[in-house]
Amino acid sequence: xxxxxxxxxxxxxxxxxxxxxxxxxxxxxxxxLNWYQQKPGKAPNLLMYAASSLQSGVSSRFSGSGSxxxxxxxISSLQPxxxxxxxCQQSYSAPWTFGQGTRVEIK
Amino acid sequence: QVHLQESGPGLVKPSETLSLTCTxxxxxxxxxxxxxxRQPPGKGLEWxxxxxxxxxxxxxxxxxxxxxxxxxxxxxQFSLKLSSVTAADTAVYYCARxxxxxxxxxxGQGTVVTVSS
Numbered sequence: 001x002x003x004x005x006x007x008x009x010x011x012x013x014x015x016x017x018x019x020x021x022x023x024x025x026x027x028x029x030x031x032x033l034n035w036y037q038q039k040p041g042k043a044p045n046l047l048m049y050a051a052s053s054l055q056s057g058v059s060s061r062f063s064g065s066g067s068x069x070x071x072x073x074x075i076s077s078l079q080p081x082x083x084x085x086x087x088c089q090q091s092y093s094a095p096w097t098f099g100q101g102t103r104v105e106i107k
Numbered sequence: 108q109v110h111l112q113e114s115g116p117g118l119v120k121p122s123e124t125l126s127l128t129c130t131x132x133x134x135x136x137x138x139x140x141x142x143x144x145r146q147p148p149g150k151g152l153e154w155x156x157x158x159x160x161x162x163x164x165x166x167x168x169x170x171x172x173x174x175x176x177x178x179x180x181x182x183x184q185f186s187l188k189l190s191s192v193t194a195a196d197t198a199v200y201y202c203a204r205x206x207x208x209x210x211x212x213x214x215g216q217g218t219v220v221t222v223s224s
Binding site: 001031032034036042043044045046049050053055087089091092094095096097098099100101 | 142151152153154165167168169201203206207208209210211212213214215216217
């Protein structure tokens, strides 16, 4: 199985801050990397697919980059509705696997 | 807009079989892959398996021997059976559609399944 490791596991930030979350794969996954946002009690919501493509309807303050084994999700200016847990997921090979999550909290 | 809804018992006894159904509305189940994903309380996400509308399946090797999936295109539904459950199978179970490059969108709202006697 491909292991996905996110860092940090949690972070505290203020509204308006630029936030970056990192995801590392245990082997190369090309650009088969997706990002999700999950709020408490809700299902995950797709933000980015193919590492850098913004899902329809998602705010342009979210962006993604990377290929191979190292990827980042950036929130350009953190908004109150962005406080949530973020997961990366590889879709290079089954079994599809997720990172352990990064919790973004209010400072 | 495609909407997914999970249904099934919220409580299952140890050693019994967990059975869930996902109903797809607002679109056809045909021509897509459909997955089950679960999330134990306070933990991360685990992919269980997928089924294609034609009936072909693939599941996580960690669960493969216990997982059975089926599809009913006439009802726009697909189902999951997980046998010989233990407390470790307690989780929120989600169904989701495969989309661009293997991403999952949309997801159902999730259903809580507790394994307890």
